[in-house]
Amino acid sequence: MNDLSCLKPIRMFVLDMDGTIYLGDRLFPFTPSFLETVRATGRDFCFFTNNSSKNRQAYLEKLDRMGIRIPPEKMLISNGVILDWLAANRPGERCYLVGTPPLTRDFLDAGVALDDRDPDYVVLGFDTTLTYEKLEKACSFIRRGKPVYGVNPDFNCPVEGGFIPDCGSIAALVKASTGVQCEFFGKPSPHTLRYMLEHTGCKPQELAVVGDRLYTDIAVADGSPVVSILVMSGETTPEMLAESPVQPDLVVSDLGELASVLQSL
Ligand SMILES: [Mg+2]
Structure with a gap:
């Protein structure tokens, strides 16, 4: 764990929301500078949420209220994963x-x-x-x-x-x-991993998923070359991490630490 070389080819970070970029209605103080660092190092980001009680528009509005303005296609949601699959199948x-x-x-x-x-x-x-x-x-x-x-x-x-x-x-x-x-559908289903790759146009080794939950955010990348990064700013405790059969490629305390890591590469 924490072999930083896996971050070098990363072009796109798919970020979980609650526990990763904010907690409830409180944006983490390090989130805006993390997003800046991602851009400044020639990379990009998008968001993915499993919350099917809402839709893309609701999340775009919530992010906007927090000062994060993104084009709609950067806001991915589990609703889109099942709808793509239903259209095809x-x-x-x-x-x-x-x-x-x-x-x-x-x-x-x-x-x-x-x-x-x-x-x-x-x-x-x-x-x-x-x-x-x-x-x-x-x-x-x-x-x-x-x-x-x-x-x-x-x-x-x-x-x-x-x-x-x-x-x-x-x-x-x-x-x-x-x-x-x-x-x-949603995280951690293979439908979602396929959806993330299709919608970002990335190769698996160019994509990193970032989140605070082992059995959804991290498990979605399990057994694939997609890099998984666990942030300890949400629901996972060190005890849960130690006992989990699903292990991330990298563990950081939060996106602030991940920004420092990116700058040091
Ligand atoms: Mg979360």
Whole structure:
């Protein structure tokens, strides 16, 4: 671990958001200068979030409020990963979507036909507007043999003062009722690694993923030449790192330290 030579070929950093560039609504003080350093060393960055309760626009607005202005194509989200896959693999089919209004808007904008009576498949998102009726419908379609996909596998989403149940927990409830485990998109699925490479145009060894969570941000690069960098500014403790079967290529305390490392190369 911490062999810095793997950073030399890096052209693009794909940055996680919460716990990596900010905590809740507080931008980390070192984030703007880190982004500057990335640019100054001839590299580039984009952001990726698993949070399928929101969409690209919501994140662009949040970043803008923090003084970070980026073109829309630099804001990647798990919604885009599943929508790309559906366009290639289930074109023209009808979807029963369990999701928030922003996720629903993304599906409609992508041309997916939504159907709550006789869909071809079911998609579970991080639905903060979940109702019993939606669960009942999703489970009955799945019991009739319709395939089910989950936008992101996270069990919990960090919020001010704790956690709230995320898409992975909704999928666990659906599995308890139907016996069917959905296929997940978002980090750490291989669909997401492919999406990151396609959307950045990078070769695997030119891409670095940076994040604070071992089982999503770091696991997405596991077994590939993509470089993984763990920041200790979020949820991972030294004990969690020591016990984890998934290990990053590099560990830094935060993006401030990563900026110093980049300047020293
Ligand atoms: Mg995070």
